[in-house]
Structure formats: structure tokens, C-alpha cells
Amino acid sequence: MTHTLVPSDHVEGAAVYGRDGKRIGTIERLMLDKRRGTIAYAVVQTGGLLAIERHHYPVEWSSLHFNAVRRVYETDTTLDALRGGPSELDGEEFDWGDRSTPYRHPQYWTV
Amino acid sequence: MTHTLVPSDHVEGAAVYGRDGKRIGTIERLMLDKRRGTIAYAVVQTGGLLAIERHHYPVEWSSLHFNAVRRVYETDTTLDALRGGPSELDGEEFDWGDRSTPYRHPQYWTV
Numbered sequence: 001m002t003h004t005l006v007p008s009d010h011v012e013g014a015a016v017y018g019r020d021g022k023r024i025g026t027i028e029r030l031m032l033d034k035r036r037g038t039i040a041y042a043v044v045q046t047g048g049l050l051a052i053e054r055h056h057y058p059v060e061w062s063s064l065h066f067n068a069v070r071r072v073y074e075t076d077t078t079l080d081a082l083r084g085g086p087s088e089l090d091g092e093e094f095d096w097g098d099r100s101t102p103y104r105h106p107q108y109w110t111v
Numbered sequence: 112m113t114h115t116l117v118p119s120d121h122v123e124g125a126a127v128y129g130r131d132g133k134r135i136g137t138i139e140r141l142m143l144d145k146r147r148g149t150i151a152y153a154v155v156q157t158g159g160l161l162a163i164e165r166h167h168y169p170v171e172w173s174s175l176h177f178n179a180v181r182r183v184y185e186t187d188t189t190l191d192a193l194r195g196g197p198s199e200l201d202g203e204e205f206d207w208g209d210r211s212t213p214y215r216h217p218q219y220w221t222v
Contacts, residue, residue: 005151008119008141030119030143037150037172039143040116061148 006066014071016044016064018078027064027073028056046079057082117177125182127155127175129189138175138184139167157190168193 008030016024025046033040039061047054059082064073119141127135136157144151150172158165170193175184 004144004146005142006145007154008143009123011143012120031116032119032122032141032150033115034117034177035115039148039150043118066145 011042014066014073016042016059016073016075017070018081019074019076020078022079024075024077024079024082025057030061031058044082046082055083057085122153125177125184127153127170127184127186128181129192130185130187131189133190135186135188135190135193136168141172142169155193157193166194168196 011027012029014027016027018024025044028043028045030042031040032038041058041060042064044057044059045054046057059075059077063075063077065075066072067074122138123140125138127138129135136155139154139156141153142151143149152169152171153175155168155170156165157168170186170188174186174188176186177183178185
């Protein structure tokens with residue numbers, strides 16, 4: 001039977017590819033809006049094996065589409081586009097939930 | 112700064128206590144509605160160390176309230192009440208996303 005439900009721990013760790021066909025990274029976690037009961041955005045981790053090379057980008061949940069054949073998520077954005085937006089380097093204490101300041105990349109912060 | 116966002120991987124594994132103060136279990140995962148971008152329900156795992164003793168119950172997200180002091184989730188239900196509803200034993204292939212059949216415990220299936 002078909003339905004639209006997906007387990008959170010199956011989303012975490014899934015690969016994400018951009019519209020240019022290149023791999024962007026993997027979904028590290030989802031940020032959830034506790035009160036609204038909604039998925040605010042996915043945190044996509046990019047980069048290499050070393051922590052210093054890794055970045056974490058917010059990607060709007062609705063922009064992620066699961067490709068059931070490839071078993072990956074596809075999105076309309078690209079890694080280059082994400083690099084122009086907000087990110088978090090490993091070790092930085094960026095408050096992902098803080099929306100009190102304007103973001104440079106509002107497309108991926110819209111809930 | 113305060114906000115209402117919580118990371119999915121901080122929710123997974125969190126303890127859940129019932130209104131009687133007794134521990135129900137831990138949040139195993141969240142079931143997400145892909146299209147709506149909402150949290151359908153949490154799957155709460157109860158029971159012991161042996162797989163055969165463990166049960167998995169659906170608990171509505173809105174009924175879970177995070178107690179920031181105890182760092183646990185509290186809910187209005189109890190383990191006894193959950194036992195009267197749908198569950199899944201480890202190893203069974205219960206389709207949690209299937210809503211085509213009526214549930215005996217509708218309170219915790221409402222989205």
C-alpha cells in the first residue's frame with residue numbers, strides 16, 4: 001500500500017543531489033518546528049572526511065524530492081548556490097533555530 | 112535566543128514519561144508526512160532488552176511535551192493506555208504508514 005509517510009531515521013544520512021546531477025552531500029538531520037509540528041528544513045552536510053572541510057547548509061524540505069529508483073533526494077539547487085547562503089562549519093555554534101536576523105539566502109529559509 | 116526548532120536526532124532516543132510519572136519508553140523515530148511537511152507521529156519503543164519484549168507505539172507529536180529541566184518528553188497518556196492501541200512487535204512488518212484501516216486508538220493517530 002502506498003502512503004506519504006517516511007521514517008525520520010531513513011531521511012537522515014540520505015544522499016542529496018543537485019539539479020546539475022552532482023552530489024551535494026547527505027542529510028545530517030531535520031530541524032523540526034515543535035509547536036507547529038512541521039519540518040522546518042533539512043541540514044545537508046557537504047564536504048570531505050576532515051571536519052574542517054565540512055559545511056552544513058539548510059535546505060527547505062519541500063525542495064527535496066525523493067527519487068525512489070536511485071534512493072536519493074534530488075533538489076533544484078546546487079552546491080554552488082548553497083555556498084552563497086548561510087552555512088555552519090563544524091565546531092561553530094550557529095543557532096539554526098534563530099530567525100531573528102535576516103538571511104542572505106531566503107529561498108531556503110522559507111518554512 | 113529562544114525558538115521553537117528542535118533537531119530530529121535530538122528527539123530520537125529521548126525518554127518519554129506518562130501522566131502517571133512512569134517511564135513509557137524512548138522515541139525510536141518520527142514518522143513524517145513527506146508531502147505535507149508535517150510530523151505525523153512519534154514511534155515510541157517500550158520494553159526490555161530482548162527484542163521479543165519490545166513494542167512500538169504511535170504517539171501523536173502534539174501530545175508530547177518536552178520538559179527542559181528533566182530533558183524528557185512528557186505525554187498525557189500512559190503505557191497501559193498505549194497497550195490498548197495499535198503496536199508493532201520487533202520483527203513484524205506492520206506498515207505504520209497505512210491508514211486505510213480503522214485504528215482502535217484514534218486519539219493517537221490523529222494528524
